[in-house]
């Protein structure tokens with residue numbers, strides 16, 4: 001089992017931006033925890049982050065992973081290009097968010113990608129990624 005953990009725009013700032021919302025751990029710290037969790041369960045992880053919408057689409061199109069865990073960041077709320085990229089491949093995608101977007105600003109309540117994802121996990125901080133990984137490992 002190979003999983004791609006794919007992070008979109010501004011997720012590279014995790015640990016430095018809005019610490020009250022996203023915590024103090026960096027994306028690298030979080031990725032190390034996800035890698036250890038997956039390794040202990042016999043799964044392999046690949047990590048990729050980009051602030052560019054098209055690069056996220058290309059990564060979805062070309063991935064050889066068995067499953068994709070995607071935190072698209074703000075792209076979630078308006079990127080029909082990422083939605084179409086997900087719809088164009090057979091690889092299952094689980095949408096994740098660290099914060100509970102439904103408790104936040106109204107523009108975050110709408111996800112244009114949820115409909116084409118296998119499921120969505122949100123509101124559990126870095127554990128949203130772990131729970132998404134678990135959904136592939138069950």
Ligand code: DQA
Nearest residue numbers: 010071073074097098099108
């Ligand atoms: C986020 C929520 C988005 O609304 C926001 O734009 C992000 C992070 C989350 O992980 O909670 O960048 O996807």
